Amino acid sequence: MTHKYSSLFKWVNVVTDYLLLNVTFYAVTEQSIIWMNVYDYKLIMLVLNLAWFFCSDIFEIYNNILTRDAVSTMISNTATLALFAILGLTFYFIQPELFVSTGYIVNLFFLFAAFLLTWKVAFLFLRRSKRKFWISRHKVAIVGATPAGIDLYNFIAANPQLGYDAEGIFDDNPAPETAGTYKYLGKVENCISYASTNNIQEVYCALRNKKGSKIGNLRKLADKHLIRFRLVPYVKGPFDKEDLVEFNANKPLMISRQEPLEDKINELKKRVFDIVFSSVVIVFLLSWLIPLIAIIIKLDSKGPVFFKQLRSGKNNKPFYCYKFRSMAPNADSDRVQASKDDMRITRVGRILRKTSLDELPQFFNVLMGDMSVVGPRPHMLKHTEDYSELINNFMVRHFITPGITGWAQVNGYRGETKETESMLKRVQADIWYLEHWTLFLDLKIVFLTIWRVMQNDEKAY
DSSP: OOOTTHHHHHHHHHHHHHHHHHHHHHHHHHTTTTTOOHHHHHHHHHHHHHHHHHHHHHTTTTTTTTTSOHHHHHHHHHHHHHHHHHHHHHHHHHOTTSOOOHHHHHHHHHHHHHHHHHHHHHHHHHHHHHHHHHSOOEEEEEEOOSHHHHHHHHHHHHOGGGSEEEEEEEOSSOOGGGTTSSOEEEOGGGHHHHHHHTTOOEEEEOOOGGGHHHHHHHHHHHHHTTOEEEEOOOOOSSOOTTOEEEEETTEEEEESOOOGGGSHHHHHHHHHHHHHHHHHHIIIIIHHHHHHHHHHHHHHSSSOSEEEEEEEOGGGOEEEEEEEOOBOOOTTTTTSOOOTTOTTBOHHHHHHHHTTGGGTTHHHHHHHTSOEEESOOOOBHHHHHHHHHHSTTGGGGGGSOOEEEOHHHHTTOOSOOOSHHHHHHHHHHHHHHHHHOOHHHHHHHHHHHHHHHHTTOTTOO
């Protein structure tokens, strides 16, 4: 489902953004043309354009221009500007021979940010007022009250911003239990005539595979009446209704889930984010916080400052996960979870765990590549072994790198898991993250994590 204006306004935004960047560069440079030589001018201009290309691609600010909500649009653009500024300043400091001043760099970034955000706000207001024109409504009908057909009907109804209106479903023998969940329009044979007389531009066919001849006839009839005919795959067997179709050498294959991080570009984006984020935390926070916490831990109880434990990593490969020690040394640390009022937790440890400060050394794990800033929380090896026997898809969460925080944690599924049901919900959240990963989602989880820590999470103990 695409919109005829999507590509147009994507390129309107691309061209306008680059125009603003280069006009800003020219405007600021005009004041400094006396001292900037031609080589400096061209090199800085090239670097700025390449940096914007890289940053805008990471945060995907040109995707879904017409349907992306306004808040998400502004957050992604602000994040892009922040990363753009970081890359620009980094280049400035590693190239001191360039004859430019700090004031020039600051003026350039602030002026560009002001221009860009003003333009984005103006575009969002324009989009809201013209949305009915830009996103024209399309009537569609669905053939087949199968699970796939009903799911498609509900999806269209729940997402009006896509510009589609599902008129209803045609089926020869609709199941009684599905009555009332959709608008029933009649027999399959009446579909094309109904569509033709009711200005329906597209028909989505979700009939089962065994109705091949009927599907073929519908397609021919739709072509004759200039109605676009779409086929919704339906597979009966070990697959479920959310399975997807993927093409390999032009052959359709059913896949059980979409995994965005299987794409090497996405994997690289996530790794770059992890390296930049963990480096900033280590340099500006842990460089002075580690010595301070180390002294407090040593004064409070005997034992090492750091606690390391083998945990399950990506592809179930074990790695040593680092934390500030929050318990007295004990023989049960590798098999028994911490619980509320756990006698093993020290006085300082209770504060560290409540504020999640005990997790900070894991940024070194992130820098080394064993962990990510965001991902499923890694479990001790015994728990991985135990829960893999109790929960069918438990091991799926190990397809990606574990994280310091994750979608499960910001949704309240953290801490001790006394019941299998608690772990099941955590696993479901982790798998949802695996299937829906975006860099913007990672940023959202980071912000939500900080918010939950500030709200004094009751499950942190």
